Each structure stands twice: as structure tokens, then as C-alpha cells.
Amino acid sequence: MTHEPQHTTQSSNRTYVDSADMQRKLYKRSLLIIVLSQIFGGAGLAAGVTVGALLAQDMLGSESYAGIPTALLTLGSAVASLLVGRLSQRHGRRLGLAGGFLTGGLGAIGVIVAAQVNSVVLLFISLLIYGAGTAANLQARYAGTDLAKPNQRAKAISIAMVSTTFGAVVGPNTVEVTGSFATSIGLPALSGPFLLAATAFILAGLVLLIFLRPDPLLIARELAKDNVHTPPAVDNKKTRISKNRGLVVGATVMVLTQIVMVAIMTMTPIHMKHHGHSLGDIGLVIGIHIGAMYLPSLITGVLVDKFGRTTMSIASGVVLLLAGIVAAIAPPDSIAILIIALALLGIGWNFGLISGTAIIVDATDPTTRAKTQGTIDVLIALAGASGGALSGMVVSHSSFATLSLAGGGLALLLIPVIIWSISKRNVTASQNIPFN
DSSP states (O other), X not given: OOOOOHHHHHHHHHHHHTOHHHHHHHHHHHHHHHHHHHHHHHHHHHHHHHHHHHHHHHHHOOGGGTTHHHHHHHHHHHHHHHHHHHHHHHHOHHHHHHXXXXXXXXXXXXXXXXHHHTOHHHHHHHHHHHHHHHHHHHHHXXXXXXXXXXXXXXXXXXXXXXXXXXXXXXXXXXXXXXXXXXXXXXXXXXXXXXXXXXXXXXXXXXXXXXXXXSOHHHHHHHHHHHTOOOXXXXXXXXXXXXXXXXXXXXXXXXXXXXXXXXXXXXXXXXXXXXXXXXXXHHHHHHXXXXXXXXXXXXXXXXXXXXXXXXXXXXHHHHHHHHHHHHXXXXXXXXXXXXXXXXXXXXXXXXXXXXXXXXHHHHTOOTXXXXXXXXXXXXXXXXXXXXXXXXXXXXXXXXXXXXXXXXXXXXXXXXXXHHHHHHHXXXXXXXXXXXXX
């Protein structure tokens, strides 16, 4: 790959900065590249969700530690989110996101080796590295907003997310196929999905590395420099207060939805296996769950832009509560009711992530956006790690029903956060920060 001279790159960027028509074309082209990478990325992230806990249970021989794989890959995602955010801030989305996906692919290869040699230590280290792919997959949703107008942001987020559906739904439903393939080449069956993950993450990284040019974040940054203006000091102070409040609200919405979703999702395969369900049944339930996480995105994006960020955040809390209740009362042998519960869990998470992300984008500007977004995604990943680690302990010492009800109850904390943000609406409205 040839290295373009800096002055040539700057001249090319200037062409886009000076032309609104070129910006629109680049916005559409960047979204298309992100969509393609997310299709591969979705297939990659599904492996850890579907069989990570089962692999650990087989290797450790205990349900108590079944949540550790999810905790590790989300902890790895937390570290990677910070690094991907910083790398994107410094060099643009292309290098940041591609680096995350390629690193995640190496982690998936490590999981395969760990399963083959039965090394728990290597498994845990590899899951940490695998989390980088999850971080890149999540942060890609921001890349679509860099050149979006304010009233297009939620829709841009939703387009990036809905494209993940194609790979994410296929992934869990290939558990038996990839397992059979793994067995045929002398690998443990549960390592099969990680063969798909390694291939998918590496392809996602290569797509971004090769085609995401010019970088949308770098163009947005140049545009921001050209549009610099100095408002009165009082307005600057109000803007800072409004944006800081937006960061708090957006982060809280996404953190709470992540804890609830990861906790219940992590223990569902264990719960199903314990009651005699096959890997195919587990793959079906998790596949529908992941589909519900991403497939409603286009509709959600339109709703968030139309009815507001806070309205959809409240809707997220209500749907997650309903998911917890349905999961708790579902008969263990009823796949249909478990599917409904996990579908609701995915939809509630979708509402929370898109509305929370839109709030964060509204509250940042291109000069610091990637770094701030990466830092917030660290909190989201740590929340997922906590939910994953604690879920196994809760189920081991109580029950899956208790975990589900506790998760639904936790989701209700979204409502006081939103009420607090609405009570400050007069400040945000005066600055046109559209998270209300």
C-alpha cells in the first residue's frame, strides 16, 4: 500500500471541505463502506456471545464462572474502545476502526488455539484481545455521523447498526455448521464459531483500511475549523453546561441498557443448556436476540429524530423491564417465550443505544469527538463486563428468573435520569442541543 504525500492528502481533503455536493457524496460513500464492514463485523461478534460461555463452562467445569468470557471480552472491549477512540482522534476513523477489527480477528484465532490445547489462560487472554473487534463494531456507529446533519444523526447511527444484523443473525445460526467443520479438521466443536469470527473481523478491518478514504472524521474536523465562531461568553458557558449534561445523560442511558442486556443474554445459553436445549435451539434464540438488537435500527433512528432522544430512552427502560419479566416467567422448556423475552431485550437495548449515541453526538464536536466517544464506550464496555461477570454468580446462587427480574428493575433507573434531563430542558433548549 503506497503512502500518499501529506500535501496531496490535504489538497484532496480541501476539495471536500469547499464543496457541499462533495460532502454529501462522501457522506453516502462512507456510510456504504461502514455498512459493508459492519456486515462482516456482526458475524464476528456473534461467536463470543453464542458459545463463549459454553466453551468456558466446558473448560472450567462450573456454571459459576460461565459469565467470565463475556466479562473478559467486554473488558477487552473497554480497553480497545479507549485505544480505538484515541487512534481515531489522532489519525481518523479508518486506522482506528480497522486496527480494532484486525486485532479482534487475532483474538479469535487465539481462542481457537486455546480450545485446541485446552488452555484456560490462553482462552482468557484471547477473549480480551477478541474484545477489540467488539469495540470497533460498536464505535463504527459513530463514523456514520461525522458528516451527517443534526437531523440525520440518529438515522445515520441506525444505518450503521442495522447493517450489523445480517452478519449477527447468520453467525449464531451457523453454530452447528461451523462446529461440524471444526470437528472435521480436528478442532473442538465449540471453536467453530470463532473460525467464522476470525475471518469476519479480518475482512471488516481490510474493507475499512482499503476503502474508507478520504476519512470522514478528518473532513468533519476541517469543516469545523472553517466554521469557527466566537459567541458571547455567557453562551459559551451555557453551551458547555448543556453539552456536559448531554454527555452524562447519554452515557447513563447506554451504560444501564448495556448492563441489563449483557447480564440476561450471557446466562440464557447456560439456562437453556441446563434444561436440555440443543446448540441449534440456543443459536436460534440468540440469533433472534441479536437480530432484535440491530434490525429495528432504521425505524428506531427515525423515531429518535422525530420524537426526541429522551422519549426513546424512556421507551428503552420500559421495554427492558418487560423483557426481564417475560424471561423470568418463561417456562424453561418453552423456546417461543424465551425468544419473545430475548427479542424484547434486544429491542430495548437498541432503543437505548441509538438514543444514547445520538445524545453523545449532539454533545460533541469534531475536534474532540472520537476521543470522547471512545472514553464513553469504555464505560459501556465496563458495564457489560460487570453484567457478564455478576450474571453467572447471581444464577449460581439464585436463579435465572431472579437475574431477569433484577435486570428489568435496574432498567427503570433510566426514568429518573431522563426526568432530571427534562428538568434542565430550558438550558438545553436555549442552545438548541437536541437531546430532549
